[in-house]
Each structure stands twice: as structure tokens, then as C-alpha cells.
Amino acid sequence: MSGDYTLEGLSVPESLDQLHDLLQQVAEEHQGVASTDLMLFETAVIEIAGNVVEHGRPQGTVAWTFTLAVLPDRLAAVLSDDGQEYALAEDQLADGRWAMPEDDLAEGGRGLALASVALDELDYQRTGGINSWTMVRHRREDTAQ
Numbered sequence: 212m213s214g215d216y217t218l219e220g221l222s223v224p225e226s227l228d229q230l231h232d233l234l235q236q237v238a239e240e241h242q243g244v245a246s247t248d249l250m251l252f253e254t255a256v257i258e259i260a261g262n263v264v265e266h267g268r269p270q271g272t273v274a275w276t277f278t279l280a281v282l283p284d285r286l287a288a289v290l291s292d293d294g295q296e297y298a299l300a301e302d303q304l305a306d307g308r309w310a311m312p313e314d315d316l317a318e319g320g321r322g323l324a325l326a327s328v329a330l331d332e333l334d335y336q337r338t339g340g341i342n343s344w345t346m347v348r349h350r351r352e353d354t355a356q
Contacts, residue, residue, distance in 0.1 A: 214240060216279040222267035222294065230260055230277060241281050245351050252286045252348045255326035255333070259290055259344050262322055267294035283350070285331075290344045296337050 218233050220226035234253045238244070260277070267273030273294035280287045327333045332347035 214281045216277075216281075218277045220275055220277075221271060222264045222273035222275065222292070223271050224264055226275070227257060227260055227264060230256060233277070233279070237279065237281060244281065244286070248286060248348055248350050251329035252288075252346070255329040255346055255348070256288060256290070258322035258326045259346070263290065263292050263294065263342075267292060285350055286346075286348045288346045290346070292342050293340060294342060297335060297342055 214237070216233060216237060218229060220229055231253070234249065234256065238246075238249050256277070260275070263273060263275055267275075273292050275290060275292040277290050278288060323333070326346070329348070330346050331349045332345065334345040336343045336345070
């Protein structure tokens with residue numbers, strides 16, 4: 212069974228609750244999706260959406276759209292926003308993955324690295340004033356059933 216979902220919001224903390232609710236709905240409607248896949252996918256989505264909420268400027272006015280496709284072999288989503296461009300530092304990518312900050316005591320900068328580990332694909336593009344984060348997690352067999 213496949214399904215498509217769309218959600219729109221503004222860069223405010225309450226929008227993260229809306230995303231959690233949507234992903235809970237997905238879990239209820241697609242019980243064949245392994246709980247580990249859903250948990251790791253949700254972690255990645257919330258980490259990236261949290262960055263949009265925290266860093267989107269001007270804060271609270273950045274509009275975002277989240278689209279999710281539940282497919283037989285994967286969960287695929289795009290989170291797009293009209294905020295400022297994400298400044299990709301040269302040292303953020305390592306071996307095709309987003310890297311942890313070099314400073315072990317850094318208070319931030321881990322979200323994209325965590326999302327990258329939870330996903331099979333994580334891509335950022337900026338086109339026509341829109342940031343787009345593409346997230347894919349290939350579905351594993353649910354061993355809990």
C-alpha cells in the first residue's frame with residue numbers, strides 16, 4: 212500500500228508538532244512499514260524541520276511545504292522552504308554523508324549528521340529562492356512481526 216501526504220506551515224515550533232502528528236498518522240495507516248524505519252525517518256525529518264524553524268529568517272515567516280510518499284520500497288519526502296539559503300560549509304560533507312562538527316563540545320551542528328545517518332539519501336538544493344531537502348529511507352523488513 213502506498214500513500215501520499217502533504218503538509219504546509221510556517222517556521223514556528225508548533226509546526227514540528229504538526230509534522231509529528233502527520234508521521235503518527237502515517238504509522239497508523241501503514242502498519243506494514245517497519246517501526247524502525249518510521250522512527251529513523253521521523254528523526255531525520257524533525258532534525259531538518261527543526262533547522263528550518265530555528266534558523267529560518269525572518270523567523271516565524273518562512274513558509275514550508277512537506278511532501279511524503281510511502282512507497283513499497285521506501286519513504287521519500289521533500290521539505291521545501293522559502294527562507295534564506297543554507298550556507299553549506301566545505302567540511303560538512305564527508306564520504307557522501309553530512310559530518311559531525313569537528314569541535315566535540317559544539318552545542319549545535321549535529322542535526323544534519325544525525326539525519327544523514329538515519330536516511331539512505333539526503334540532498335539539499337536551492338532553486339529559484341526555494342530550499343529543498345530531499346530525504347529517502349529504503350524500507351527494511353519488519354522483523355517485529
